[in-house]
Amino acid sequence: MLSFSSYFSSGYLAVYLPVCVLLYALAGQRGRRVVLLLFSAVCFWAVSGKLIAYLLLSTLSIHHFGLWLSDVQDRSKAELAAAPKEERKALRARAQTHQRWILALGLSIQFGILLVLKYSPFAVTNLNNLFSALGLSYSLRVPRFLLPIGISFYTMQAASYLFDVYRQKCSADRNLFRLALFLGFFPQVMEGPICRYGQTAHQLWEAPPLRYQNFMLGLQRMSYGLLKKMIIADRLNLLIKNVFTHYENYDGIAIAVAAVCYTIQLYMDFSGTMDLAVGAGQIFGFQLPENFQRPFFSRTIPEFWQRWHITLGTWFKDYIFYPLSMSKPLKKLTSKARKRLGSHYGPLVAGTIALFCVWVCNGLWHGSAWSYLFFGMYHFALILLGNLTQPVTDKLTGALHISRTSLPYRCFQIVRTGLLVCIGELFFRANGLRAGLAMFERMVTASTLEPLRNGTIFQIGMSRKDFFIVALLLGAIFVIGLLQERGIHLGTRLAQALIPVRFVVYYGVILALIIFGAYGDGYVPVDPIYAGF
C-alpha cells in the first residue's frame, strides 16, 4: 500500500513527486508557482493533518512581523534624512530599540510555540522529579502535544528571516505567497536544509521551466540518497536496535560496533535525506544549500561541525555565537583578556561563554532529554579542550618533528575525530543518559574479542552477508567522497557521459536497490531520524 510519512515513503516517491513534476512541467510560470505552493501545503497536511493550521498562522505571523520591521526601518530612514546631524544618533538609537522590541516579539511567538510543544513535557517531568526529591507530594500533569512535522527546522528558518530583515540583510517580503513558499517548500520542510531567505526565496518564486539536464542531475542525486538509506541505514537498523535496547546482554565490543554502526546509520540516513531534498530541488532547477561536506574526512571536531549539518551550524554561528561574543560586555572581556592572557587564550574566554550557549542550544535542539544536553556538552568539552591544548600540541608536534601535513598524521587525526564522534553518538542514541553511561562503561571495561572470533557478532541482527553488503557500498561511498575531496565530481561527469554508459549506471543503481535494498520480511525501515527533531 502506498504511504506518505517521509521522503522515502512509496507515496511520496512513486506518486506525489512525479505528479508534482508532471504538473510543473505542463504549467506556465504562474501555474508552476501555484503547483509548488499547493504541493507544499498538501505535503504538510499529508504528514501533520490539521496541524497545517500551525504552518498557516505562523507564516502569517512571520509575514506581519517582517513588514512591521520594514516599515519602522523606512520611517527611521526618512526621519534621519530630514533630521539635523546632532539629532541623528539619538534617532538611530530610538529606532534600533523599537526594532529590537518588534524582533523580540516576533521571535517569542515562533520560539514560544516550539518551547511549549517540544520542551514543556521535559520541563514538567523534571519539575515533578524535583518536587519528589524535595519530598513534596505535589505533581503537575505532564502535557502531551502533537508536533507539526519539521517544526524545529521551520522555526530556525522563520527566525533567520526575521533576523535578516532586522539586520537589513534582506528586505521584508510584501508577497505573502513568496514568503510562504520559502518557508514551506516541500522537499526541505521536514528535515531541512535550513535555508536563508537570500538563498532560496527568489529562485523558488522564479519557478524556471523544467530542463532535462537539471531533471537528470536531480534524479541522480536522489538515487544516491536512496542507496544510502535503503541499503545501508535500514540494514544497520537491525543490529543497532537490538544492542541499544538490550545492551546489558552484549559484550563491550558489540556495543562499540553498534556505536560505529549508529554513527554510519545517522550519516547515511540524514545525508541520504538531504540528497533527496537537494535532488528534488534540482529537478525543478533550484539550488538548495548543502548540509554535508564529507564530515568523516574532518581532522578536528570543529572541522567536523563545519562539514556536518552545515546549515544548522551556520545558523548557530550567525544568530547565537557572533551576536553573543560581539555583545558589548563580551567584547570588553575579550579586549581585557587579550592584554592579560595573550592572543590565544584572551579571546578564548568570551568565545567559550558564547560557545557554551551554542552547544546548550544545539543539544536541546535535537530533543528534550538530558542525553541530548549531554551530547551538546560533550562536543563543547571536546572543542574547548582542543582550544586549550592547541599551543601545547603545536609545541609538541614541533619538538617531535611531526609534520602536521603528512599523510600518517592526517590519517591519525581523521581516525581520532571519527572515534570521538562515534562516542558522542553512543550517548545520542542511547535510551536515556543513564543507559548511555552504562553502555560506555561496558564498552570500556567489558570488551573482549570473543564475539569477533566466534562469530556471535553476526548473530545480533546482521549476518555476514549484511555486513559485506554494507561494507561494499560504504567502500564505494568512500571512494566517491575521496574523489570529491580532490575536486572530482562523478555525478557531473556521469551526466556528461555517453548515453549507454549513463544508462548502465542508472540501471545498475535500480538493480542494486532491488537486490540489496533492506526491505521485505525481517526488515523494518527506520523512520528518518532527523525528522523527529
Place this chain on the structure above:
Amino acid sequence: MEELLTILNEIQPDVDYLNCDELIDGHYLDSLDILSLVSEMEDAFDITIPTVEIIPDNFNSAQRLWEMIQRLREEG
C-alpha cells in the same frame, strides 16, 4: 592599511595577507581569531563593528576588511 596588516599578523602569522582572498572560506581565520580581530580593529580605528558586518564577504581579505573599516568610519 599598514596598521591593519600588523594586527592581522599578530593574530595569525604565516598568512600572505596581501594576496589571500579567502581568509574565512579557506579557514585561515577561525572564530576566535575573528573575535580578536574585531576587538583590535575597534580599538585601533575607533569604530564599532556590528554583528551584521561579520560575514565572510567582509573578512575574506585584508582589502575587504580595510574597505569595511573605511565605510564604518564614514558612517560614524
